[in-house]
Amino acid sequence: MQGSNSKAFPASARAALDDAVLQSALHNLKSGFPVRRAEVVADLPEFEALRDAGRDIKDHTLANLDAYLELYEERVTASGGQVHWARTAAEACDIVMRICNDAGARTVTKGKSMVAEEIGLNERLDASGIRRVETDLGEYIVQLRGETPSHIIVPAVHVTRQEIGATFREAHDGLDPDRSLDDPRAITDEARERLRADFFAAEVGITGANFLIAESGSSVIVTNEGNGDLTQTLARVHVVVASIEKLVPTAEDAMAILRLLARSATGQEASVYTTVSTGPRRPGDPDGPEAYHVVLVDNGRSALIGTGFQDMLRCIRCAACMNHCPVYGAVGGHAYGWVYPGPMGAVLTPSLIGIDHSSHLPNASTFCGRCEQVCPMRIPLTRMMRNYRAVAHERGLGSRRARLALTLWVLVASRPVLYRWAARAGAAALRVLAFGRGRLRRLPLAAGWTATRDLPTPEAGGTFMSRYRRGQQR
């Protein structure tokens, strides 16, 4: 898969663990969001019932997706907008480029959109010579640094405040060297001043969508910066790029899920801006774009319907799973090698680009289950990761050594008498190797463990089964 570096997960993870700056950035994330989420969830007694409702809304929509998509298109058209269907990433990019060219776009402003990352829209825009301006602060920082987002709601979470200041000083001409960029306020002000002119200059504004509402043909975005509103109302043409599973039947459904989204994402009761757009500017409207386009992206999603991975299409990209994931917390988002990191990425990446390119991702989990404990849409993330492990195993992916070890182990463990004997021999051997010290500092076949940890040795006296048989009760 072009653009994916998921196969290099182990090496990328090791590099991430050695990156002190990244580690300090990740530390703040781990200690921030989970605490705030727990507080706001505790304040909402009906949160668990709301999770059930959210799951049911999406399940119902997915079960009737064709009908709702048609209704949605009909309503968008009726409100003066236009829907474009894109089966693949390339088709989606072609459509967006065509709209930009027809509008004579020289500058395009863009709100945060993970699906735009997924389809490679940034690269396409940049290659075409159109000036792309990211308007979400995190995306803007990432763009200036020539990076990709490492988190789905905090794209620049891997960058420290000091680094942001340095990046701005390098990229912003005429920035007063004495001006302090030490606190978030100063950073935001600086970005805002730079972006203001671009909002007005842009011919086309591209946003994602958190929801598409079938009954009214509306798209909904939530932001904390208000950049999405400026992106979509100030440009002449508004293009919404959204994947098909963003659809919900009614505005009421969207509002129900919104209550889950902000709490799960940032621990807010509501995001600062929730913006509903329906079609282009109507006569008498004070503002709004002249044209309104929606590019509906499939890119492999419809193939998941009816499979064991359909539940993943309930995902609302709140990021609670990665905020609570100890593996994500240790290595950060870039190690995952593609657009979607953390537990949701460990399922979505193989779903979209294939397990052959990404078999590490569902394997790199302890199945601790913290992700699905907090997932507002009750997505069975560990079960689906396990299913992908089974697919990977069937296809013979993974290291040969690990497969051989597993085969040998199954051979022994499926024969209880042999297994008991092997356990006895193993216990005795480990004790001999430890010379009575109670722990091993080095063990050839477990070097990964003993490189940084001791291995406590088995208790004296033999295995439980042998002692129990001897009638020993202690």
Added chain:
Amino acid sequence: MQAPQRDEKPLRVGLFVTCLVDLFRPSVGFAAIRLLEDAGCEVVVPRSQGCCGQPAYNSGDNAGARAVARTLLDGFADCDHVVIPSGSCAGMLHHHLADLFADDAELGHRARHLAARCHELVSFLVDVLGVTSVEARCEARATYHDSCSGLRELGVREQPRRLLASVDGLELAEMTEAEVCCGFGGTFCVKYPEISDAMVANKLANIVAADAGLVLAGDLGCLLNMAGKASREGHDIAFRHVAEVLAGTDGTPALGRG
């Protein structure tokens, strides 16, 4: 021990000892027997028991997992309950065993029958037998690590804390993020050792911050991992399975100490 009196004949409980207890820590198995017997159960340890199959199941090798887990389907047929001193193995048997044999009517039936009777030890004592306190002594400031499967698959959280509160001399100090994974994860710790190490280092920092001299948990995998990290880093902290303290079997040296 405080447990309700039963008039009927005692419950017949099969102990599934688990690979790690069998190999590394037999005293946990004996502690489990003592706790169950004190609560009035008749305890049996069937010979036909090996592994629950989790290493294969979590590696995506369902056929291998079936071959291993099959060995458990017969041994416990005459037990009212099957009790396991591990949240991880209990979770595997209680929640996943039936899925593993779903395609086979006969084995599937036996698997469902077994799965329904499987319990994690401490939650069995509290939730099924109604035990409210134990008679044990342990002078220590201890902290309790919530192992993931026990906590999230089986709801083991308050039960061990409740029984530990009745242990004489034991002071329980909660650590930050007690519910966050220690990084063991079965085969995870050998497949991704550096990530696993970062996770256990984080756990150890929280243990040290809680200023506890004793760490308790309900799963030996986590305990081996945390004890191994603590001893490599030179910390003088003892690690024990919670059953050892509840049963008062204190003569055995802590993990990694003899």
